[in-house]
Amino acid sequence: MKLNIALLPGDGIGPEVIEQAVKVCNAVAKKYNHDIAWTEALTGAAAIDAVGEPYPDATHEICMKADAVLFGAIGHPKYDNDPSAKVRPEQGLLKMRKALGLFANVRPTFTFPSLIENSPLKKERIDGTDLVFLRELTGGIYFGKRGRLDNGNTAFDTCTYTRAEIIRLAKLGFELAMTRSKRLCCVDKANVLESSRLWRETVQAMEKDYPEVEVSYEFVDAVAMRLVQWPNSYDVLITENLFGDILTDEASVISGSMGLMPSASKGLHTSLYEPIHGSYPQAAGKDIANPLATVLSAAMMFEDAFGLKDEAEAIKDAVNKSLDKMIVTEDLSGKGKAYKTSEVGNWLD
Ligand code: IPM
Numbered sequence: 613m614k615l616n617i618a619l620l621p622g623d624g625i626g627p628e629v630i631e632q633a634v635k636v637c638n639a640v641a642k643k644y645n646h647d648i649a650w651t652e653a654l655t656g657a658a659a660i661d662a663v664g665e666p667y668p669d670a671t672h673e674i675c676m677k678a679d680a681v682l683f684g685a686i687g688h689p690k691y692d693n694d695p696s697a698k699v700r701p702e703q704g705l706l707k708m709r710k711a712l713g714l715f716a717n718v719r720p721t722f723t724f725p726s727l728i729e730n731s732p733l734k735k736e737r738i739d740g741t742d743l744v745f746l747r748e749l750t751g752g753i754y755f756g757k758r759g760r761l762d763n764g765n766t767a768f769d770t771c772t773y774t775r776a777e778i779i780r781l782a783k784l785g786f787e788l789a790m791t792r793s794k795r796l797c798c799v800d801k802a803n804v805l806e807s808s809r810l811w812r813e814t815v816q817a818m819e820k821d822y823p824e825v826e827v828s829y830e831f832v833d834a835v836a837m838r839l840v841q842w843p844n845s846y847d848v849l850i851t852e853n854l855f856g857d858i859l860t861d862e863a864s865v866i867s868g869s870m871g872l873m874p875s876a877s878k879g880l881h882t883s884l885y886e887p888i889h890g891s892y893p894q895a896a897g898k899d900i901a902n903p904l905a906t907v908l909s910a911a912m913m914f915e916d917a918f919g920l921k922d923e924a925e926a927i928k929d930a931v932n933k934s935l936d937k938m939i940v941t942e943d944l945s946g947k948g949k950a951y952k953t954s955e956v957g958n959w960l961d
């Protein structure tokens with residue numbers, strides 16, 4: 613099969629972890645007789661430096677033409693403490709999500725038996741955790757009307773959702789729940805927010821189309837608490853953009869390392885696969901960052917974007933073996949040997 617993949621390494625550790633994922637993808641492609649055509653494009657601070665824009669049109673065109681996008685990370689410290697910066701790398705990310713219509717961000721959280729001691733939570737609390745967040749990604753407060761009033765002394769951001777936006781995200785949630793334990797949790801703040809009441813009303817109206825799915829409705833503050841108390845009580849969770857941003861970071865610590873969690877963003881055009889960790893600028897260029905989240909994102913890409921299950925399993929198996937044998941970077945090595953990013957990549961491929 614011919615696989616056309618757009619490659620967006622981005623900033624910070626992005627290029628290093630992407631390089632390892634590319635090695636692994638090429639090795640799998642060779643084994644299963646696929647032909648990958650990689651097309652690299654600029655994003656983030658790297659794109660601002662080169663062409664003055666964090667998501668250039670040329671990059672968008674490459675993404676639209678590809679069958680899938682493999683993405684590293686964006687963000688650079690030189691913008692973080694400069695509120696006056698006119699263009700910021702993160703704007704590129706938001707523009708890309710909107711332009712590719714990536715309305716659903718799929719973020720799984722699971723535990724690895726060999727790493728269970730790495731989690732800050734007690735083993736018995738997290739054992740067996742295997743949950744998936746579906747975060748709405750192109751609406752809500754991230755994209756609502758915002759501004760300043762009163763000579764800059766008052767600021768506002770607005771959270772707006774349409775019924776159609778909720779339906780398309782919730783539909784993916786119901787469908788995913790059907791392939792898993794048939795439990796779906798709708799996370800909102802319907803006791804306070806009108807937009808949350810629309811979420812709840814819309815999801816409730818969809819229940820009749822999925823009679824086998826058991827739906828629960830929980831307030832976001834309660835979920836934030838139960839997520840660290842009993843994470844293994846959840847299966848599929850759907851939620852709006854900002855709640856999903858916060859809760860998925862919280863969920864990522866359950867597994868013991870943010871460096872392990874992959875994600876997919878899907879929607880109207882090409883789907884995108886990326887690790888959930890950011891650009892981790894302190895580690896950039898040092899060959900120490902954990903490449904496994906990016907490698908696992910590539911596994912998600914094989915399965916979801918191309919329907920290549922065996923290839924995805926082969927990648928996941930290799931990752932599990934590297935964890936069992938502790939061929940891991942310093943974030944996971946504890947008292948054992950800390951391997952370099954590139955060494956982990958070489959071992960996997
Ligand atoms: C994420 C990130 C982004 C977000 C930032 C970098 C804009 O935190 O992908 O979760 O808030 O969506």
Ligand code: MN
Pocket residue numbers: 857858861
């Ligand atoms: Mn985030």
